[in-house]
Amino acid sequence: MSISFRILIVGLILLLIDWYFYQAFVTVLKGTSAYRRTIVFYIYWGLTVFTFLLFLIAFIVPLAEWPKYMRVYLLSMAVMIVISKIIGSLFIAADDIVRLFRWIGSYFTTSAEISGEKIHSISRLKFLNQIALGMTALPFAGFIYGMVRGAFDYKVHTSKIILPNLPPSFNGLKILQISDIHSGSFVSTTHLEEAVKIIQNQNADIIFFTGDLVNNAASETEMFIEVLSKIKAPMGVFSTLGNHDYGDYITWDSPEAKIKNLEDLKNVHAALGWKLLMNEHVALKRKDDEIAIIGIENWGGNFHFPKYGDLKKAHAGTDKYPVKLLLSHDPSHWDLQVKEEYKDIDVTFSGHTHGGQFGIEIPGFRWSPSQYAYKQWAGLYNQQNQYLYVNRGLGFLGYPGRVGIPPEITIVELYNS
Numbered sequence: 001m002s003i004s005f006r007i008l009i010v011g012l013i014l015l016l017i018d019w020y021f022y023q024a025f026v027t028v029l030k031g032t033s034a035y036r037r038t039i040v041f042y043i044y045w046g047l048t049v050f051t052f053l054l055f056l057i058a059f060i061v062p063l064a065e066w067p068k069y070m071r072v073y074l075l076s077m078a079v080m081i082v083i084s085k086i087i088g089s090l091f092i093a094a095d096d097i098v099r100l101f102r103w104i105g106s107y108f109t110t111s112a113e114i115s116g117e118k119i120h121s122i123s124r125l126k127f128l129n130q131i132a133l134g135m136t137a138l139p140f141a142g143f144i145y146g147m148v149r150g151a152f153d154y155k156v157h158t159s160k161i162i163l164p165n166l167p168p169s170f171n172g173l174k175i176l177q178i179s180d181i182h183s184g185s186f187v188s189t190t191h192l193e194e195a196v197k198i199i200q201n202q203n204a205d206i207i208f209f210t211g212d213l214v215n216n217a218a219s220e221t222e223m224f225i226e227v228l229s230k231i232k233a234p235m236g237v238f239s240t241l242g243n244h245d246y247g248d249y250i251t252w253d254s255p256e257a258k259i260k261n262l263e264d265l266k267n268v269h270a271a272l273g274w275k276l277l278m279n280e281h282v283a284l285k286r287k288d289d290e291i292a293i294i295g296i297e298n299w300g301g302n303f304h305f306p307k308y309g310d311l312k313k314a315h316a317g318t319d320k321y322p323v324k325l326l327l328s329h330d331p332s333h334w335d336l337q338v339k340e341e342y343k344d345i346d347v348t349f350s351g352h353t354h355g356g357q358f359g360i361e362i363p364g365f366r367w368s369p370s371q372y373a374y375k376q377w378a379g380l381y382n383q384q385n386q387y388l389y390v391n392r393g394l395g396f397l398g399y400p401g402r403v404g405i406p407p408e409i410t411i412v413e414l415y416n417s
Contacts, residue, residue, distance in 0.1 A: 088136030095128035146401030166416035167289030176204035177410040179351025180393030184220035206235040211242025211329030218264035242329040292321035301332030355392035355405035
């Protein structure tokens with residue numbers, strides 16, 4: 001399918017949605033002044049033209065070449081406008097269904113006759129169209145709030161895990177986990193500086209970062225190295241890679257360029273002072289006791305995400321350690337391999353899902369679109385003597401905001417009783 005044909009199809013779909021949704025304005029504004037109707041007309045169709053032009057540019061100019069602010073925010077605004085109109089159109093459709101049944105019913109009741117012809121004219125229901133406009137405004141306002149406030153409303157989640165085999169020296173070990181920074185989605189250092197202050201104020205013994213430092217390229221980290229290098233802990237910062245860190249989602253000039261990008265990203269981890277675990281393990285020592293930290297490359301079980309991770313290699317030689325902690329970016333790995341083949345891994349730390357960046361979490365009830373793709377999508381899970389913690393992510397991707405699922409800084413404390 002040619003680019004021009006795809007542009008035509010998308011344009012026609014957008015035009016159809018806009019024409020259909022605009023009927024709600026026509027109904028609600030019926031009887032108002034011509035001046036008001038004209039103002040609404042130009043504003044509405046002006047936003048439509050703006051949306052179409054952004055999508056048109058996206059077909060022609062690769063997103064990687066867009067200025068960051070346009071890529072992160074303007075395109076997202078256009079997508080939110082379309083989604084909001086689709087939501088509103090569902091309520092207009094409800095109005096049309098009511099009109100359809102009323103129209104059919106009019107043939108079985110008394111009808112007006114003009115010039116000897118039966119006219120069955122059923123007008124639009126104004127209140128349903130008012131509801132349609134209101135239901136369009138609500139999600140749009142929510143999306144805006146999620147961008148302005150929700151994306152940077154950092155929350156600290158604390159969990160305590162009992163591991164009977166935890167050596168005495170590690171009793172009370174305070175682990176801080178962050179994940180999915182997606183540095184390419186931030187347009188300034190301001191909000192990450194706020195997050196780093198919160199992280200450092202937790203006074204954790206050790207810090208884990210569980211992947212997706214970037215969206216696509218190592219170069220995204222350049223303006224953030226100074227602020228992220230302030231993330232420190234007495235026992236060190238340990239990190240692993242996520243699916244976005246490999247540069248699989250953009251086109252490179254050559255295979256060598258992609259390989260170099262990954263090497264550059266490894267060097268970024270080193271520059272930050274983070275110990276990047278690439279299918280390997282390290283011993284963590286306190287006094288005379290030791291436990292193992294295992295870190296693997298991305299291992300995705302859902303949606304054909306790549307399996308670069310090699311847990312067999314990373315796990316080899318860990319039999320002597322009474323406790324094993326695993327850093328694995330994708331939580332589906334826990335169900336599909338860790339629980340089945342490595343029952344001696346006590347706690348797995350993952351991220352990847354972002355908690356869906358949209359959802360509801362209140363006492364007694366949790367919902368997110370993420371749960372339809374991932375059985376474990378946010379928070380602490382356990383089965384028998386094994387635990388999984390899924391961090392909701394510090395950054396964002398795609399939609400530059402969060403609604404109901406704030407960015408997360410995790411504290412996990414380990415005890416032996």
